[in-house]
Amino acid sequence: NAGVTQTPKFRVLKTGQSMTLLCAQDMNHEYMYWYRQDPGMGLRLIHYSVGEGTTAKGEVPDGYNVSRLKKQNFLLGLESAAPSQTSVYFCATYWRDSGANVLTFGAGSRLTVL
């Protein structure tokens, strides 16, 4: 049982390049989230999904796109990377019937945009 797996763990991009971060979960959780974490700031929600085929914008969605074609996978895409997107990205999942907002986080993906 791997829980929440993020790939890649590290990536360096040049400005304007595109890439996709993959979040995979094996817990059959309905809700999945993408956050970014920057020094001196709290975790900020980029996009989230409440189920297969659905996505919604979070606090800082600009410059990112997401897709949830399969329940177990949540993809975060950067079409044209910018230095401001240098950050650590965390994926998290949640099961709505748990009765509490306990999130299970992945280990993070560190992205540097030059």
Added chain:
Amino acid sequence: KNQVEQSPQSLIILEGKNCTLQCNYTVSPFSNLRWYKQDTGRGPVSLTIMTFSENTKSNGRYTATLDADTKQSSLHITASQLSDSASYICVVRRGPDQGNLIFGKGTKLSVKP
């Protein structure tokens, strides 16, 4: 504005000492509050959750309190260990929407031998 403020930003204590971390929130409507521990280079892990009707809850050496009237929560760590060195994040859920979680910026705790 819905905000979660944590203090102090960082804290250094000696192994074996106690410490208390603070979380003040202005989130409305309040649903619940959860404390997470984030080790360096890892994702946050839940420590405990506080609902509106709960005042105190313990999880081993960690004790969380909640005062819903003053909108304050604290996390007390007893007999600190080197492994307690981490960032502690307070997260408040606003209303029923599972996407509406307000994160504090965290308190970075360093426990020195």
